[in-house]
Amino acid sequence: MSRAxxxxxxxxxxxxxxxxxxxxxxxxxxxxxxTITHTGVPQAVGGRGIAADLTRHALDTARGRGWKVRPVCSYAAAYIKRHPEYQDLVA
Structure with missing residues (x-):
């Protein structure tokens, strides 16, 4: 299922x-x-991969626009560590 x-x-x-x-x-x-500063997914809908989808979308947008990324948000930093295909975006 793709999320809007x-x-x-x-x-x-x-x-x-x-x-x-x-x-x-x-x-x-x-x-x-x-600079990714915050990822917020309320507990009521947590555990469904929403933060991952938001982070992936942000990183794909950055790549498409030629931006570098500074993951200040701990979730985004961990996501990039788990997905080496995004390492080249890190500023």
Whole structure:
């Protein structure tokens, strides 16, 4: 099942809704470096891979735009460690 993830560029946020619950990944863009600052998935919908989907979507967006990534968020940092195909994006 693919999840609908929206990129709200003006708010520097990726967002999806699961069972009416908002889940987010926040970042700050400085030049061509995306600093991932927070991944938030409420406990009510946790354990479904939502944070992974948000992180993957953010990293794919960064790659597509030629951005580097600084994973300040501990979840995003762990995700990149587990998925070596994204290591080249790390600033």
């Amino acid at each position: 993830i929206e990129h709200h560029e003006a708010r520097q946020r990726f967002e999806c809704t699961e069972e009416g619950v908002s889940c987010v990944l926040d970042y700050q863009l400085s030049g061509t470096v995306m």
